[in-house]
Amino acid sequence: MSKPKLQIIVLFQNLGDQQTYYARSPAPPLSGLLLAGLTPDLVEVDVHHEMVRPIDYDTDADIIALSFMDFCAPHAYEVARRFRERGKIVVAGGKYPSTFPHEVMPHADCTVAGEAERVWPQVVEDLVAGKHRRIYQAPLGASLENIPPPRYDLAEPQFATPVVTEATRGCPFTCTYCQLNIKRAPYRVRPIEDVIRDLTATAKLPFHKRKLAMLYDNNLGGDMGYAKELLREIAKLNLWALGAQFSFNCLDDDEFVELLAEARCGMAFIGMESLSQSSLNSVSKRQNKVQEYETAYRKLKERGILTFSGFMLALEEDTPEYYRTVPQKLEAVDPSALLISISIPIPGTPFHRQMETERRIFDHDLSHYEGDHLVFQPKRVAPDDVFAAFENINRTFYSWRAIGRRWRRFVSTYLRARGEEAIGKRLFRAALLSYILLKLSIFQRHHARKKVFPHLTRARAAPRPVERSVQIAARRREVLAVVD
Ligand code: SF4
Numbered sequence: 001m002s003k004p005k006l007q008i009i010v011l012f013q014n015l016g017d018q019q020t021y022y023a024r025s026p027a028p029p030l031s032g033l034l035l036a037g038l039t040p041d042l043v044e045v046d047v048h049h050e051m052v053r054p055i056d057y058d059t060d061a062d063i064i065a066l067s068f069m070d071f072c073a074p075h076a077y078e079v080a081r082r083f084r085e086r087g088k089i090v091v092a093g094g095k096y097p098s099t100f101p102h103e104v105m106p107h108a109d110c111t112v113a114g115e116a117e118r119v120w121p122q123v124v125e126d127l128v129a130g131k132h133r134r135i136y137q138a139p140l141g142a143s144l145e146n147i148p149p150p151r152y153d154l155a156e157p158q159f160a161t162p163v164v165t166e167a168t169r170g171c172p173f174t175c176t177y178c179q180l181n182i183k184r185a186p187y188r189v190r191p192i193e194d195v196i197r198d199l200t201a202t203a204k205l206p207f208h209k210r211k212l213a214m215l216y217d218n219n220l221g222g223d224m225g226y227a228k229e230l231l232r233e234i235a236k237l238n239l240w241a242l243g244a245q246f247s248f249n250c251l252d253d254d255e256f257v258e259l260l261a262e263a264r265c266g267m268a269f270i271g272m273e274s275l276s277q278s279s280l281n282s283v284s285k286r287q288n289k290v291q292e293y294e295t296a297y298r299k300l301k302e303r304g305i306l307t308f309s310g311f312m313l314a315l316e317e318d319t320p321e322y323y324r325t326v327p328q329k330l331e332a333v334d335p336s337a338l339l340i341s342i343s344i345p346i347p348g349t350p351f352h353r354q355m356e357t358e359r360r361i362f363d364h365d366l367s368h369y370e371g372d373h374l375v376f377q378p379k380r381v382a383p384d385d386v387f388a389a390f391e392n393i394n395r396t397f398y399s400w401r402a403i404g405r406r407w408r409r410f411v412s413t414y415l416r417a418r419g420e421e422a423i424g425k426r427l428f429r430a431a432l433l434s435y436i437l438l439k440l441s442i443f444q445r446h447h448a449r450k451k452v453f454p455h456l457t458r459a460r461a462a463p464r465p466v467e468r469s470v471q472i473a474a475r476r477r478e479v480l481a482v483v484d
Contacts, residue, residue, distance in 0.1 A: 004128055006043040007061035008032045009079070011068040012051040014367040016075050021451045023051045024443045026436075027161040027214050027243070031067045031094060033150035038120045042128045047154040057082055063127055066108070067094040070346055071370035077107040084109070089127060099182050099348045101135055114138030115169075117147050141185035144169060147194060149201035152209075160439075161243075162205060163213040165198040166190070167230055171219040173247060175271075175285045177312075180218055182348035187222040192230050199237060214243040221250030231259035240432055241266030248272065249287040251296035261303035266433050267440075268300055272309035272338075274318075275329045282316035283343075283351060293333040301410055302417035304429050306336040306437055311393075314343045314378040314386045323381070323389035327396040336406060337440045338397055340448070341371030342386060372452045374459065387456045394452075398445040407437055 010032040013020050032047040039045045046061065064083045068076040073096045080090045093112035097104040101113035110132045112123060119136045126132040155162035170187040171180050195215075202210040220227050227246075234242060242265045250256055251270075260268065274280050277290045300307055313323075330338070345352035345361060346369065355361050355376045363375035374383050381389075396402060411430050418426055 002044075004043050004063060005059075005061040006039060006045045006063045006065060006124070006127075007048055007059055008035050008039075008045065008065045008067065009048045009050060009055060011066060011072040011076055011079065012049070014071045014075055014370050016078065016367075017054070020054065021447075022053075024439075024446060025051060026159065026439065026443075027164050028155050028159045030150060030164050030166060030216050033152060033155060033162075033164065034147075035065065035067065035093075035116055035120060036151035036154050037148045038117060040121050040124050042124055045151070045154070047151065049156055049159075052156050052158045055079060057086065061088065063089045063091065065091040065093065068092070068097070069095045070099075070366055071344075071368070072096070073104070074365070074367045076104075080107045089132075091123065091127070095179060101137070105134060109134075111135045112138070114140060115142060117144075118142050140183060141188065144188050144190040145194070147190065149198040152202055153204040160209070161212040161214055162209055163199060163202055164216055165195060165213070166216045167192075167195045168217045168220060168222055168226070170222065171247070172222050173219070173285070173287055176283045176350040176354070177343060177346065178349065179346055181350060182346070187219075189223055189226045192226075192233055195230060196233050196237070199234065199239075211240040212242075213239055215245065217245050219247045219250075220244050221246040221253075221256060224250070224253060224256060228256060228259050231256075231263040231265075234263040235259070239264045241436065243267040243269065245269035247287055248289070248293075248296065251292075251299060254299075257299050257303060257305075260300075260305060265305050266429070266436060267306045267308055270307055270309050270335075272333075272335060273312045274315055275326060275333070276315070276317055276322050278317035279315035279322075297333055297335060298413070301334070301336075301413040304414040304418060304426075304433060306410065306433055306440075308337045308339065308440065309335040311338045311340045312343045313340070313389055313393075314374060314376075314381065316379045318378065318386075318389075319380050320385050323385060323392070326389065326393050330393070330397060331402075334406065334409060336410060336437055337444055338393075339444065340390060340394055340397075342374050342390065343376075344369050344371050345376055372455055384460060387460055390448075391453060391456060394445075394448040398441060398448065403438070403441045403445075406441075407434060410434075410437065 010029055028049050032049060036045045036047050066076050066080060076092065083090050090108045091110045091112065092104045092108035093116060097111050098113045101111050105111045112119060113135060115138050119138045123132065123136050150165060152162045168189045170185055172187055174181055199213050242263055244260065244265050248270055272293065273285060273288065275290055280288050297307055345355040360377040361375060362377060368375050374386055378386060411434060414430060415426060
């Protein structure tokens with residue numbers, strides 16, 4: 001008898017089927033591939049990333065597992081409804097169901113709340129036996145030992161870097177907008193041998209895809225001793241390039257930076273978030289020191305490490321004057337690529353509570369909570385200032401001329417600083433990282449122009465919430481005048 005089929009779908013299209021946007025992301029998220037790795041052999045499993053292809057509602061899968069974040073929740077409910085109408089069993093899991101399981105439960109046959117590792121094999125067993133529960137609650141902060149490797153072989157061929165894993169979970173910091181601060185769990189690390197096993201469980205991939213990998217930690221440097229030991233082991237794998245994510249303060253540690261280079265780290269993901277120290281302080285991101293950015297980023301460039309930095313607008317102390325200075329300041333700090341977004345008050349975070357208490361949220365449509373929309377009234381700037389800054393920073397930072405300047409600075413800084421490395425090795429690395437930088441810049445440029453700018457144009461044309469209430473009040477006065 002054939003096994004039941006399970007399709008894991010990682011959702012991405014927050015604005016539904018009408019306004020689809022396919023990201024040119026080089027790497028898949030970890031959730032779907034990891035869940036497939038955790039799935040017992042009782043079912044046939046398949047993974048579908050909605051960021052690269054549309055959902056097939058006519059699939060012959062019997063069970064659909066939907067993984068989604070906050071901004072995809074409205075879309076997830078619609079997708080779940082369409083599959084349930086076709087007689088499929090729908091399981092919901094991921095960040096949003098973990099935070100608000102009781103909101104999600106009516107939309108799914110089964111909801112998994114929390115980290116899946118400790119409960120997923122049981123969920124699948126129960127689903128196959130037809131005796132699944134409505135909700136499975138995973139323990140908070142469970143051990144990260146014995147997690148099997150993700151199923152890289154199930155990633156779509158569009159992903160150039162399917163080898164993604166994580167070494168740690170959690171973060172010692174308490175940034176008020178961060179999802180990790182909804183339900184805080186202790187900082188945890190995985191056994192180093194498990195991480196190395198994941199990075200080498202790649203036999204089914206073409207050779208060039210085995211040589212690139214990403215560590216999706218929230219903050220790799222949360223336990224510096226562990227991070228250094230791990231990087232020493234990764235160095236032995238002779239990867240072509242590794243991506244790693246850590247907090248800005250880790251760059252104070254020169255040995256850590258040197259070990260990143262030895263592990264062939266080619267891309268560091270760092271939450272720079274702002275060039276205004278007071279705005280950073282307003283969201284408790286005091287570990288970032290604006291005056292140290294330039295030196296820290298230079299250290300990475302000298303070691304041939306590109307930087308991909310988060311950058312947020314509409315933070316509490318942002319002003320129109322600050323926005324005018326940002327392009328020039330970015331040119332000085334010189335991050336290789338920026339992920340520019342508008343601050344999101346993610347439901348459940350301290351930042352969201354603050355916005356709710358101060359009654360500043362004017363848009364409660366969760367599908368807009370992805371960083372491309374403004375959903376609350378900023379403190380010291382008007383919404384139009386935020387939209388104009390978003391467009392201006394994107395257009396200047398991702399102009400072809402600026403991309404070319406950054407590429408030249410990166411390559412020349414690296415080649416000059418690493419004179420002791422073999423010339424062939426240096427040139428290969430410079431060529432590979434140039435390609436990655438170009439692809440990433442095109443991806444970000446494309447995202448802003450195709451996905452965000454159209455919203456901003458519509459948002460500018462629509463009356464502001466405050467203007468709208470003034471219009472309503474004026475209309476009310478007109479009506480009262482007629483009644484009188
Ligand atoms: S440093 Fe990053 S991961 Fe840590 S709490 Fe702040 S935003 Fe979250």
